Amino acid sequence: MITLDVVVEICDLTHIYVTEQRASLAVKEINLTVRSGEFVSLIGPSGCGKTTLLSLIAGLIHPTVGKVKVNGSLVTGPSVKVGYMLQQDYLFPWRTIWENALVGLEISGQLNQASKNYVEHLLNEMGLLKFKDFMPSQLSGGMRQRVALVRTMATEPDLLLLDEPFSALDYQTKLQLEDLMVETLLTHHKTALLVTHDIAEAIAMSDRIVILEPNPGTVRCEVETPEELRNLLPLEAREHPAFTPLFKSVWEQFEAMEKQKGVASGHGGV
Ligand SMILES: Nc1ncnc2c1ncn2[C@@H]1O[C@H](COP(=O)(O)OP(=O)(O)OP(=O)(O)O)[C@@H](O)[C@H]1O
Numbered sequence: 077m078i079t080l081d082v083v084v085e086i087c088d089l090t091h092i093y094v095t096e097q098r099a100s101l102a103v104k105e106i107n108l109t110v111r112s113g114e115f116v117s118l119i120g121p122s123g124c125g126k127t128t129l130l131s132l133i134a135g136l137i138h139p140t141v142g143k144v145k146v147n148g149s150l151v152t153g154p155s156v157k158v159g160y161m162l163q164q165d166y167l168f169p170w171r172t173i174w175e176n177a178l179v180g181l182e183i184s185g186q187l188n189q190a191s192k193n194y195v196e197h198l199l200n201e202m203g204l205l206k207f208k209d210f211m212p213s214q215l216s217g218g219m220r221q222r223v224a225l226v227r228t229m230a231t232e233p234d235l236l237l238l239d240e241p242f243s244a245l246d247y248q249t250k251l252q253l254e255d256l257m258v259e260t261l262l263t264h265h266k267t268a269l270l271v272t273h274d275i276a277e278a279i280a281m282s283d284r285i286v287i288l289e290p291n292p293g294t295v296r297c298e299v300e301t302p303e304e305l306r307n308l309l310p311l312e313a314r315e316h317p318a319f320t321p322l323f324k325s326v327w328e329q330f331e332a333m334e335k336q337k338g339v340a341s342g343h344g345g346v
Contacts, residue, residue, distance in 0.1 A: 125293025159233035280310035
């Protein structure tokens with residue numbers, strides 16, 4: 077049965093990376109659902125399989141066992157309906173901001189007057205229209221990442237995969253972009269899956285947080301963000317009284333994982 081409301085459906089997903097030297101079990105028996113309009117964060121210690129999961133959803137790699145569906149269709153390769161944003165903006169230095177914003181449309185054969193108008197609208201929404209003829213080197217890191225967001229949004233994906241998109245930015249710019257990102261996704265009714273190492277960022281931005289544990293990567297637990305935080309923009313959410321208790325309870329999960337690691341290695345934890 078297809079539930080139309082579901083954008084991402086991951087069923088019993090296991091992925092093993094096989095190289096000439098070895099096979100390594102990256103994620104094991106993952107089950108996860110993301111509904112339309114939801115903002116879900118994936119957090120967990122290094123190596124727990126966050127990027128592997130995004131790559132599987134994006135169709136960049138294929139699962140060893142199990143299925144990934146986006147909008148009810150089995151993922152067999154990259155799709156224009158799934159946008160991917162990374163820590164680095166990967167803007168072409170020889171192209172203007174306008175030309176960079178159009179790259180995805182050119183590659184996917186969607187470049188026409190209507191799509192150009194949409195890009196102009198997005199650039200305006202993100203305060204970048206007056207910089208459209210600038211070169212990337214003339215922009216700050218935060219502005220460049222906003223251009224990357226416009227480029228990702230230009231092809232009108234249903235789902236955005238965000239792999240630590242703010243981690244290379246200074247703290248103030250990161251806070252501003254968190255707000256801009258949430259506002260933009262709400263305005264355009266997008267669904268998003270964010271990978272981050274920053275617990276506070278995950279709480280401030282998400283409706284739900286999925287905590288993964290490593291060796292192999294599995295879902296440890298899912299935490300719903302309380303409604304009073306979900307209705308706020310990230311910066312306001314960080315100041316709400318419900319924020320700190322949630323941070324503490326997520327932090328306890330990380331501490332428990334550290335202890336487990338210590339027991340497993342015979343060191344008794346850090
Ligand atoms: N191309 C690859 N070939 C072999 N093993 C890989 C490859 N990519 C990732 N792995 C392994 O798969 C596991 C999960 O890696 P992944 O990068 O998905 O974790 P992560 O949670 O995103 O890590 P980090 O937080 O450090 O970015 C790790 O053990 C990693 O060494």
